[in-house]
Amino acid sequence: MCTIEKKVEEEHKGKKIRLFLKEDLGISSRMIRSASIEKRILVNKVPVKMDYLLKVNDNVVVNLFKEESQNITPEPMDLDIVYEDDDIIVVNKRPNMIVHPTKNNKSGTLANGLLHYFKETNQKCIVRLVSRLDMDTSGLIIIAKHQFAHMQLSKDMSEDKIEKRYIAVVHGNLEKLEGTIDLPIYRPDGEGAVRRVIDSRGQRSITHYKVVERLKNADIVECILETGRTHQIRVHLKALGHPIYGDTFYGDENDNELINRQALHAYGLNLESPRTKEVLELRATLPSDIENLINLLKV
Known part of the structure; x- marks a missing residue:
């Protein structure tokens, strides 16, 4: 299970967990809402409401994965995976390949192959593209495996930190x-x-x-x-x-x-891992x- 985990220190005593998640762990309001509804935010192994007031030594855990689906047909494909961990997968895209399905190209794209790979490896992921390449440009493309990784890396990309x-x-x-x-x-x-x-x-x-x-x-x-x-x-x-x-x-x-x-x-x-840094x-x-x-x- 891929999680963000943090022990509460004295300086955060009495802070609402919603603010702690947003300001100190860098989780977006949108993600906090969905994770809270789905009871993926735990304090000391128990789901809590977002007005919970933190105590010293509370163990805060956010489960980053959720059940999701995507309107893309999985297709078996020979993928050149350069790097993979719990948060991201980086693929060396071959030339003359479209990254994501379009109106006129619904199959044979990198996303079709990735969804098949996720299914075969029992990973409950959808394709969240962090970077893209033209069809005719080959090379490395970053795909996030969950919302938090996508949010962090998209921010880094927009700030030219990658x-x-x-x-x-x-x-x-x-x-x-x-x-x-x-x-x-x-x-x-x-x-x-x-x-x-x-x-x-x-x-x-x-x-x-x-x-x-x-x-x-x-x-x-x-x-x-x-x-x-x-x-x-x-x-x-x-x-x-x-x-x-x-x-x-x-x-x-x-x-x-x-x-x-x-x-x-x-x-x-060259980039920083979104969760481990x-x-x-x-x-x-x-x-x-x-x-x-x-x-x-x-x-």
Whole structure:
């Protein structure tokens, strides 16, 4: 059973448990309400009401799991699980895979495979995506197993506290071996637009880059995101005049002979575990299509 557990100290004596859960344990009001109704909040092994006044040495336990369902069909799938514990699962998504079902793609998504995995391993979880990747971008995706983990990690993500590392293969050789791209990214055509551009009206966007290997007429570049805008790396590298191989949206339409998607891989994540606060440094190997591209460009 996955729980948050805390012994009450002198400073919290007489405090209502609702305030203690919210202010000291970081649990949202919404989660407190549902956990209270379902009797998942215990003091000294007994369910209590939210106006309960804490006593010194009370043992407060919150059971984080609840019965939930999701309108997604479980499908057997070969998942590359890089890390898993009671709170999260991190998967290395293969290229050309949609993360979550859509109106036109209800099966074959990462979420379909994850629900099947949860069912087969007797885990009563739904798919709570903390991070997402474009269909054609491969790499690490974080999925929370319960509401508390999702809430904590989504907050960390919004505050740019989760370090995301990418590998990209770009056209040409960059002028500088490393640097920072600090250019605002804007969506020019309203809410439904997909394409992004560099524009002073956009949100500030920061990408740190480093050339890890220089090829004949290409570079292998590590990018670390300080902000997380849609298409940020793709737009920033294009702005430098070095679009990513295979990126027909922002680059060269003739790249399909070498690779059939953008050569962009989310290979690294540094984050804090939402419950234990353990620092996790997770890495994924390059997929075969990017390795094949690099070998072709070395010739």
